[in-house]
Amino acid sequence: MAAPTQDALTQLSDALAARAAAAAGLVASVHPPHSRPRSGILWRPDVVIGSEQVFPKTDTAEIVFADGRHVAATLVGRDRGTNIVALRLETPVEVARPAAAEPELGGLALTLGAAPSGAPTVRLGIVRGLGPAWHSLAGGQIDRRISLDLRIGHAEEGGPVLDAAGQLLGMSTGGPGGRALVIPTSTIERVLDPLLAAGRIERGWLGVALHPVALLPDAAQGFQAQNRGLMVMQVAPDGPCAKAGVLVGDILVAIDGMPASRPREIARRFGPDSLGRQIALQIIRSGAPQTVMATITPRPQG
Amino acid sequence: MNDPAPQPAKRRVLRVAIVTADPVRRAGLAAIVMEAGHAVSDDAAGADVVLADGVAPDAAARAVVLGGDDENQPGLLPRNAAPEQIDAALRAVAAGLTVRTTQTQGPVFDAIPELEQNLLTPREVEVLAAIGNGLSNKAVARQLGISQHTVKFHVEALLRKLGAASRAEAVHQGLRQRLIEM
Numbered sequence: 001m002a003a004p005t006q007d008a009l010t011q012l013s014d015a016l017a018a019r020a021a022a023a024a025g026l027v028a029s030v031h032p033p034h035s036r037p038r039s040g041i042l043w044r045p046d047v048v049i050g051s052e053q054v055f056p057k058t059d060t061a062e063i064v065f066a067d068g069r070h071v072a073a074t075l076v077g078r079d080r081g082t083n084i085v086a087l088r089l090e091t092p093v094e095v096a097r098p099a100a101a102e103p104e105l106g107g108l109a110l111t112l113g114a115a116p117s118g119a120p121t122v123r124l125g126i127v128r129g130l131g132p133a134w135h136s137l138a139g140g141q142i143d144r145r146i147s148l149d150l151r152i153g154h155a156e157e158g159g160p161v162l163d164a165a166g167q168l169l170g171m172s173t174g175g176p177g178g179r180a181l182v183i184p185t186s187t188i189e190r191v192l193d194p195l196l197a198a199g200r201i202e203r204g205w206l207g208v209a210l211h212p213v214a215l216l217p218d219a220a221q222g223f224q225a226q227n228r229g230l231m232v233m234q235v236a237p238d239g240p241c242a243k244a245g246v247l248v249g250d251i252l253v254a255i256d257g258m259p260a261s262r263p264r265e266i267a268r269r270f271g272p273d274s275l276g277r278q279i280a281l282q283i284i285r286s287g288a289p290q291t292v293m294a295t296i297t298p299r300p301q302g
Numbered sequence: 303m304n305d306p307a308p309q310p311a312k313r314r315v316l317r318v319a320i321v322t323a324d325p326v327r328r329a330g331l332a333a334i335v336m337e338a339g340h341a342v343s344d345d346a347a348g349a350d351v352v353l354a355d356g357v358a359p360d361a362a363a364r365a366v367v368l369g370g371d372d373e374n375q376p377g378l379l380p381r382n383a384a385p386e387q388i389d390a391a392l393r394a395v396a397a398g399l400t401v402r403t404t405q406t407q408g409p410v411f412d413a414i415p416e417l418e419q420n421l422l423t424p425r426e427v428e429v430l431a432a433i434g435n436g437l438s439n440k441a442v443a444r445q446l447g448i449s450q451h452t453v454k455f456h457v458e459a460l461l462r463k464l465g466a467a468s469r470a471e472a473v474h475q476g477l478r479q480r481l482i483e484m
Contacts, residue, residue, distance in 0.1 A: 036356065051411075053409035053410075053411055054409060083411045134413045134414075135413060135414050136411060136412065136413060136414070137411075137412055137413070137414055137482075137483075145413070151373050153372055153373055154409075155372075173411045174409070174410060174411060175410060175411055175412055176410055176412050177410075178373060178410075181411060205484070206484040207484075208483070208484055209481050209482065209483050209484075210481070210482045210483075210484055211422075211427050211476075211477065211480055211481055211482070212421055212422075212480060212482075213421060213422055213423060213424045213427055214421035214422065214423050215424075216423070228421055230482070231424055231427050233427070233431060233477070233481060249424075249428070251424060262416060263414045263415070263416065263482045263484075264413075264414050264416050266484060267414055267484075270484065
């Protein structure tokens, strides 16, 4: 008979409990005024980050840590594109943030949140899916697609996700169907400094809402190889496309001569470096191809 | 048999415990509960179902939570749920069912959608946008300058391509889900 300490399940349980205990100092309960507490990560001694999509519009918050400390904080930046909100602590708190880790498909993912008292909450999942870099609906580039096999509530998202070695995969985020996604540590590191400096991350914007459509062969004049386009459904008043004369009902088929049939390909062209650039929009209007010039401006916030 | 009118089946009266820190809110919820024919109970443990604001007192209890986000709760409704929704949820949860609204709850972080199949034609998108604005087939026909028969044909194609059972669902599946802001 094996001694109880050698039992594999007990060992696993003990190891998980040890990981959770070691990470308790990373977890922060963020209390915005007049709204429900959210979860966050003590990312630097003076910076806590959380999930932007569940964070109310506020300028201040009180941060409560697992050891009972209460620290006042100011909201210093929010980026819808990568779902990061950053708060600066008035009094720094020492932190030993684990090293970043690359996720492995099927690897364990310890997903921490914060109870209103600051005490950590823990869920155990596995890395359910891994994919390459992707663009969020709000235009942010996320370095890897990491999805977990667990659902996450609004109060829990924004906390740290650790691998089996206790290293940091990133920040939990509520994705489609309430399932947890992870914003990778590398994405947070890339975005955080510009976000702290400017309060926002500016991305390119055309000022249109587009709907994918199938092009009939005779409609795609001059774009024969292309069987799809993006139909303009809304034009933001005074936006770049409005100024360029784009109309509702126009079908966008190419940008600077490159097919504009796949939204994800287009998103790549509207990063922070695209601001001010002039681009040629090839459209089909009333069955006839046309080209209009538009100048990319920063995407409005909110 | 003195009673001439047939009576609907007698509905069960539930003992409902209301959990909220706000006395005004409590009074409002109590009124909704009593209006629905139930009895308000002070005993959360002995009640048939708990109606809680934001956070339920005990995950083991059968609870309908208003404005909560704990997916482990059997009943989740928005904070401003209608009285009929609260009544229906209380009865369902008391009967051991799980209740959610059909609207997606709160924000969802997601990738830009990439559609490979069932692309709509430009005309179908125009028809979808028009019915999304609440227009009838007749009004859609007038707006787009096509016959009602053609509109009907497009609507049928839309429902088929989007796998939707109704016009409202088609609008939700189509325009709402596939619109990309650039």
